Structures are given as C-alpha cells and as structure tokens.
Amino acid sequence: MIDNYIGLKTLVLLKSVPANVKITIFTDNLKKSLHQKEFDDFCKEYPNVAISFKRTNGIFHDRYIIIDFGTENEIIYHCGASSKDAGSRVCSITTSADNEIYKPLIENLLKNQEVVL
Secondary structure (H helix, E strand, O other): EOOOOOOOHHHHOOOOOOOEEEEEEEEHHHHHHOOHHHHHHHHHHHOOOOOEEEEOOOOOOOEEEOOOOOOOOOOOEEOOEEEEEHHOOOOOOEOOEEEEEEEHHHHHHOOOOOOOO
C-alpha cells in the first residue's frame, strides 16, 4: 500500500488479513497521523497481522494498493482517497490498465528505509 497519510483507521482496515499475507505500507507518515504506541497496541491485539513500513521519500502524491507484486496475479489499484478517510466521502478506486509503468517505481520503493513512527 502506498499512502502518505496513514492513521489508526488504516491498521483497523487491515486487521482481518490472513496470517500468511505480508503487508508493506509505503508512507512518510505525514502529519504524524500514526504513532508508535498505536502501532504497538495494534500488534499486541492482532499478532498474526504482519505489517512493515517503508518510506516513500516524497515521490508519491496519489495512493495505491498493490496486490501480489511481481506475480502473474499482480493487481494495482489507484485510490482517490487516503485509507484513513475511506468511507467518509465519495471517492474512486480503479484498477491500473498498465502495471508495467509502476514496476520500476515499486522496485525502488522496496529498497527504501524503514519508517520511524
């Protein structure tokens, strides 16, 4: 997931993800919406949800959800709203018509540093 404005609601949306799924959230945690204490509490309550955070280094404005990156089942969604605001107003989520243009960007994101909440 790529979203610079994550919050506790973002984590709550991910609480039911199966234990064998690894989630990486790429964010610069702008406005410090998510704090380490909130993340620690979430991890205690949902120990089977594996979430890590990496920096976007300021190159993304829009939000994306990438599923099964680098596999034949890969899907990329472009999201009009931040995950922390999901459901509060009308927004669109659309699938990408051409995933190839995103691959180099995502591969570079994977090399970025961890986020300090």
